[in-house]
Amino acid sequence: MTRQLIEIPENDPLRNTGKKAIIESAIAENKDRPGAVMLVLNEVQGKIGHVSPSMQAYIARKLNVPLGQVHGVVTFYSFFKTKPRGKHTIKFCLGTACYVAGVPQLIEKAKQALNIELGETTPDGQITLEECRCVGACSQAPVVVVDDEVQGRQRPNKFPQIIKKMQGQP
Numbered sequence: 001m002t003r004q005l006i007e008i009p010e011n012d013p014l015r016n017t018g019k020k021a022i023i024e025s026a027i028a029e030n031k032d033r034p035g036a037v038m039l040v041l042n043e044v045q046g047k048i049g050h051v052s053p054s055m056q057a058y059i060a061r062k063l064n065v066p067l068g069q070v071h072g073v074v075t076f077y078s079f080f081k082t083k084p085r086g087k088h089t090i091k092f093c094l095g096t097a098c099y100v101a102g103v104p105q106l107i108e109k110a111k112q113a114l115n116i117e118l119g120e121t122t123p124d125g126q127i128t129l130e131e132c133r134c135v136g137a138c139s140q141a142p143v144v145v146v147d148d149e150v151q152g153r154q155r156p157n158k159f160p161q162i163i164k165k166m167q168g169q170p
Contacts (some may be wrong), residue, residue, distance in 0.1 A: 008054045022047045023055065027062045036063055037073055041080060050081040086121040086128035088166045091145040095134030101141035105156045107131075113163050127166055 013019035026043040030036045040059055044051055051059075051074055060067040074080040090110060092103050107118065110129055114122050121128040137143045140152025146162060154162075 009052070012052050012054050013048050014052075014054055014058055019048055023058065024062075027059065031063055037065060037070055041070070041073055045080055050084050052082060056082075084121065084125070087126050088147050089128045089130055089145075090162070090166075091130045091132040091135075092118075093133070093135050093137070093141070093143040093145070094131050095138065095141075095143075097138035097141040098134075098143050102156070103142040103144075103154075106142055106144060106154055106159050109156045109159045110163065113160050127163070 008014050013023070023040075023044055026040045026047075030039040030043070033039060037059075040063065041051055044055065044059070048055075053071075056070045056074055057067055060070040063070075074082065092098075092107050092110075094103065107129075111117060114127060114129065116122055116127075116129060118129050118131055132145065135143055135145060135150055137150050137152050140150075142154050143150055143152045144154055144159075144162070145151070146166070151162070
């Protein structure tokens with residue numbers, strides 16, 4: 001990756017005046033503080049919801065640090081996302097107990113129902129599918145986390161009901 005911003009995608013937050021102001025404010029407030037890269041990225045992630053590649057390049061340029069440093073932080077910590085997430089998220093626990101109890105079948109059911117892969121968001125921006133590591137609810141395996149709510153003992157035949165509820169369907 002280079003530090004040069006060649007082309008900013010049409011829907012990137014840098015093209016939105018309000019969101020660009022959030023980025024500028026985060027940079028201005030933190031540029032002279034120790035750990036400025038992490039501070040800026042945390043604030044941007046928290047307020048905008050993701051840090052796109054063009055946002056990473058912009059932040060690197062404004063903080064006068066190598067793009068590799070910014071990109072390294074974004075890719076190292078799982079908290080940071082590089083693409084917008086859906087209004088709702090479904091996270092599948094891939095801990096041993098959940099995996100053995102059948103979470104792969106739940107993942108397949110969700111992928112079929114929504115026609116997306118793990119890490120993707122439905123075209124309408126409503127639901128993002130993600131994986132996560134052990135959530136500490138092994139006795140309830142298999143577990144999914146729906147919008148930060150742990151839901152245990154899930155079964156593939158009942159799982160489409162969760163998706164329909166998220167989509168606002170009866």
